[in-house]
Amino acid sequence: MILDQLISAYLDGDLSAEQDRELREHVRRDPVAREAFDTAVLIHIAMRCEDETVPPQHLRSGVFDAVDAMAAENGLRLQSRPTVRSPRRLRFAATLAVLILTFWLPIRDGAIEQLTATAHSPQLTARSNSPQLTATAHSSQLTAPAHSSQLAATAHSSQLAATAHSSQLTATAHSSQLTATAHSSQQQPTANSSQLTATAHSNSNSQTPDIPLSTLFGALSAQTMSSVTPVEDASATATERPQPMIAHEAPLQVSVATTYAAGVSSTLASAQDLRQISASVAYGLSARDAIGLEIGTTSYSVEQSSAVITTSDAFSSTMRTSVNDGAGSEKLASPEVIREEYGRGQMQRTAVVHTGWGTAFYERSLIASERLGLTGRAGIGASDSGFLGFGRLTGSLDLGSGFSVMLGAEARAMPFQTGAGSAVSSQITYGTVLTALTGLRVRF
Amino acid sequence: MRSKTPSATTKIAEEELPAIVAAFKEGDRAAFRRLYDHFERPIFRFCRHLTGDEAMAGDAFQETFIRMYEHHRELRTSNIQSWLFAIARRVCLNMIRARRRSLEAFDEDLHGAEPLSIGDVFLREHLERAMQQLPVTLREALILRDVEGHSYQEIAVICGIDLSLAKVRVFRARQHMRRILTPVLTERGR
Secondary structure (H helix, E strand, C coil): CCHHHHHHHHHHCCCCHHHHHHHHHHHHHCHHHHHHHHHHHHHHHHHHCCCCCCCCHHHHHHHHHHHHHHHHHHHHHHHHCCCCECCHHHHHHHHHHHHHHHHHHHHCCCCCCEEEEEECCCEEECCECCCEEEEEECCCEEEEEECCCEEEEEECCCEEEEEECCCEEEEEECCCEEEEEECCCEEEEEECCCEEEEEECCCCCCCCCCCCCCCCCCEEEEEECCCCCCCCCCCCCCCCCCCCCCCCCCCCCEEEEEEEEEEEEECECCEEEEEEEEEEEEEECCCCEEEEEEEEEEEEEEEEEEECCCCCCCCCHHHCCEEECCCCCEEECCHHHHHHHCCCCEEEEEEEEEEEEEEEEEEEEEEECCCEEEEEEEEEEEECCCEEEEEEEEEEEEEECCEEEEEEEEEEEEEEEECCCCCCCCEEEEEEEEEEEEEEEEEC | CCCCCCCCCCCCCCCCHHHHHHHHHCCCHHHHHHHHHHHHHHHHHHHHHHHCCHHHHHHHHHHHHHHHHHCHHHCCCCCHHHHHHHHHHHHHHHHHHHHHHCCCCCCHHHHHHCCCCCCCCHHHHHHHHHHHHCCHHHHHHHHHHHHCCCCHHHHHHHHCCCHHHHHHHHHHHHHHHHHHHHHHHHHHHC
């Protein structure tokens, strides 16, 4: 070990017995080493020498006055705005609620008053436990089982399978094959196609399956399996040859959306006036599901405070603030001006913070009709200040040619640069912000 | 670590400290005053050594305690001493940076040659001057170790650096100090 390391270890009291011997040997044999050792020890002792300097009394009174003022101000703030510092669990619960809502709605198929599903894709599966389901498919296959009061399923495609455990089933197919099964009181399958299979499992005497008269073109198999009343009449009509598919679009879609969001509520009192602009690219996995990336910038205003010393001593250079003298030029404010303006020991100012972020998201279509839609989106990602997550519900209006306008709401948990400016308190604090957003989307 | 600050009347017993810290975290001003009395001397000494300027040290000292109270809810660690020194360090560094950025011409009388009034001792005067010649990163490590007697682990926490880097900085600071003061001490010895 070199001499300097030995000396430093000696000053720390970390020398081993062997190192101690080594250092003594250096000092004994080498005058330069002895001088270095003596100097180091002398400096060390001098630095550790008791320093009885007491802070001046005016510093003490300045600190206590500022703290008293701060405590009084905090008390007033808490009384007037009790939600300034909402509990962390409340913020967590709000975020969790939005995320659950985003996922829960699509998972509970059709738990709404009315579900309308339109598909231009190879396969549409629409399940509904809601009072009414209308499913229209311009594609190769439509499967629509319903446990609801009314099911109307229309297919302009090759195959339609509609099953109802409800009071009424209307199934119309302009395609090659129709399979309609009803466990309910009424069934009206109509086929203009090559094959119709209609089966009714009615269990009511008074609600015999009613299959209208029809002319068979192609193969028809109409059968009822009522356990109480046998079918008296069952026929089907097929007046035309099977129609070709009207539309068949690929399920994989790419959309670009730009949104502008404005904060309506924040759990952090010190971070307000949130504005957000984002752009996203989505890749449709199916007619309902998509994944994608979203990037954006968020800006918000932050209340910052910094201590101002109001004692009789001269202000340090950090407290000299530039002010506009009204003529367009700036000059240093005099200590008297600062003292008068911020005499309570604390200076408040508002700063705008900009932060960039990027997220990966999963999106699901909750409701879709010809022009209107409702989608839920949940994403997680990171910003330059930390991790973030959001849940978003967006309604859209199709303008045609792939364009649609969006209007929605979002809850976002994100890091805010809050606190008192320059020193230790300029830190990251997580908060939840609710925003209203509007945007434009283009599907390719 | 040596304990050198509080007088007998203001010193907080070790077993008493957790309760006072807990009360302070709830915003208790009486607890804050107890902690102020307990830490005022080491914090003032640290600020003065680090800034090398009495007026700036006073500003930094006040701001440190004001911020301490302002952020009492954010105290997570049980080691309030490290937390407080970390605040003081940040405040001092910000003030030093602000001073460097200012358009003021460097005042040799104010910032350099004038010794601090901490005792008319030859060695101490030169010690103060030598410390101000150190880079700030080395200076703060040296003060925390050799003046305040913090452990290397505490220095690492306060400065937000690795333990090994804390040791390196103290080692280099001692080398610098010895290099600066050797001619002075040699001259004095003659």
